[in-house]
Amino acid sequence: xxxxxxxxxxxxxxxxxxxxxxxxxxxxxxxxxxxxxxxxxxxxxxxxxxxxxxxxxxxxxxxxxxxxxxxxxxxxxxxxxxxxxxxxxxxxxxxxxxxxxxxxxxxxxxxxxxxxxxxxxxxxxxxxxxxxxxxxxxxxxxxxxxxxxxxxxxxxxxxxxxxxxxxxxxxxxxxxxxxxxxxxxxxxxxxxxxxxxxxxxxxxxxxxxxxxxxxxxxxxxxxxxxxxxxxxxxxxxxxxxxxxxxxxxx
Numbered sequence: 001x002x003x004x005x006x007x008x009x010x011x012x013x014x015x016x017x018x019x020x021x022x023x024x025x026x027x028x029x030x031x032x033x034x035x036x037x038x039x040x041x042x043x044x045x046x047x048x049x050x051x052x053x054x055x056x057x058x059x060x061x062x063x064x065x066x067x068x069x070x071x072x073x074x075x076x077x078x079x080x081x082x083x084x085x086x087x088x089x090x091x092x093x094x095x096x097x098x099x100x101x102x103x104x105x106x107x108x109x110x111x112x113x114x115x116x117x118x119x120x121x122x123x124x125x126x127x128x129x130x131x132x133x134x135x136x137x138x139x140x141x142x143x144x145x146x147x148x149x150x151x152x153x154x155x156x157x158x159x160x161x162x163x164x165x166x167x168x169x170x171x172x173x174x175x176x177x178x179x180x181x182x183x184x185x186x187x188x189x190x191x192x193x194x195x196x197x198x199x200x201x202x203x204x205x206x207x208x209x210x211x212x213x214x215x216x217x218x219x220x221x222x223x224x225x226x227x228x229x230x231x232x233x234x235x236x237x238x239x240x241x242x243x244x245x246x247x248x249x250x
Contacts, residue, residue, distance in 0.1 A: 013065060017060045018070070021054075021057045021078050024053035025082065027047070027049045027053065028047070028050055028082030028085070031047050031090065032089055034046065035086070035090045036089075036093070040147050043086070043090055044144040048141060051141065054079060054082070058075075058179075076119040076123060079119055080112070080136075082140065083115060083137045083141070084116060085112045087111070087139075087144045088109065088162065089108065090144060091111075091144075091146070092108040095154075095158040104155065104158075107159040107162050111163070113166070114166035115139065117169070118136050118139075118169040118170055119136060129226075130175060130177050130228065131176070131177050132173075134221055136169060138214060142165060142214045142218055146161070148207055149207050150208075168218070168221070173221045174224060175217070175221040176227030176230075178228055187232065187233050190230065198213055
């Protein structure tokens, strides 16, 4: 007698976040294809477009209550492609191909490898408050923004850029986490100031705007500037600091 297994009905609230994550992966794949065909600037912009889907899948999961371990793993795999492999291949084709042979390929691979390691560590090691190492989306956007800005990078400088950014991803350098700021806990004046600064950067610098904006974030980690605490109201920031001290004492 055959025992019929009942198929589990998967509710839409669990499917929806993964559909958004698929947009992230699609942008990464299209970026790779465009880079191979020589459309470098559109390929770089697709890496930026992937950030939208990477941000929205978490929002959708939280709003629908459909977060799952599957979604977490799928999101990490999509991030490896969109912010690890795609930027590495893009910079290799634009700046390194035909100049340094195997050396350039190895450095590009190192960047993608560090991105994968960064995501694996993020999934198993939970640090309160800040990010441990620069997040892979920021790292991918940072290196891709050089292509959008049209900056000419000598091969050795490109190799150093990829190696240093990759090392930052697997480092313990603290980077600000804005996701911890809940509604009503942010300082509106500082948010307005930061928004005005970003608008001014993009208006006056145009194609170099993304590079300038992301460079500020990259440098902020190196100088230990916490955007999350700076943008939070003083009382909220003080409470978070006390919570962090309690965790560390234990």
